[in-house]
Amino acid sequence: MNIKDRLSRLMQGRYGADEYSRFLNGAGFAALLLALVFTVIAAGLSAKHPAGSTVFHVLYFVFYLFGLLLIVYCMFRMFSRNTGKRHAENTRFLYIRNTVEKKWNRLIERWKNRRVYHYLKCPKCGQALRVPKNKGKIRITCSKCGNQFIIHS
Numbered sequence: 001m002n003i004k005d006r007l008s009r010l011m012q013g014r015y016g017a018d019e020y021s022r023f024l025n026g027a028g029f030a031a032l033l034l035a036l037v038f039t040v041i042a043a044g045l046s047a048k049h050p051a052g053s054t055v056f057h058v059l060y061f062v063f064y065l066f067g068l069l070l071i072v073y074c075m076f077r078m079f080s081r082n083t084g085k086r087h088a089e090n091t092r093f094l095y096i097r098n099t100v101e102k103k104w105n106r107l108i109e110r111w112k113n114r115r116v117y118h119y120l121k122c123p124k125c126g127q128a129l130r131v132p133k134n135k136g137k138i139r140i141t142c143s144k145c146g147n148q149f150i151i152h153s
C-alpha cells in the first residue's frame with residue numbers, strides 16, 4: 001500500500017480541510033512565528049534589561065501556547081467524524097469573515113473619500129448617509145425615513 005492509499009484510508013469518513021481549518025492553521029503558524037520573534041528579543045534583552053526580557057518571555061509563552069492550541073484544534077477538526085457539526089462551523093466562519101471583509105472595505109472607502117464626503121447617520125432612524133463636503137449649509141433628506149436636517153458641510 002503506497003502513502004497516498006494509506007492517507008486516503010486514514011481520512012475515510014473524516015471531515016478533512018476547509019476554509020476554517022486553513023484559517024486556523026495560518027493563524028496558528030503566525031502565532032508560532034511571533035513566539036519565535038519574542039524569544040529572540042527576550043534573549044537579546046536578558047543582559048541589559050532583565051525586566052523587559054521577562055515581558056518578552058511571557059509573550060513568547062502565551063503566543064507559543066496559543067499557536068499550538070490553534071494547530072491542535074485545526075487537526076481535531078480535520079480528523080473529526082462529526083462532519084455535520086464541522087460543516088456548520090465552517091459556514092459560520094465564512095459568514096463572519098464576509099461580514100468583517102465588508103466592514104473593512106467600507107472603512108477603506110471612507111478613508112479614500114475622506115476629503116469628498118461626510119459619512120453620518122440620520123439622527124432619527126440611524127440610516128448611514130453620505131454627504132458631499134465643502135458645500136456650505138445644506139439640507140439633508142434621509143433616504144430611509146425622509147427626516148430632514150441641516151448641516152454645514
Ligand SMILES: [Zn+2]
Nearest residue numbers: 122125142145
Ligand atoms: Zn432616517
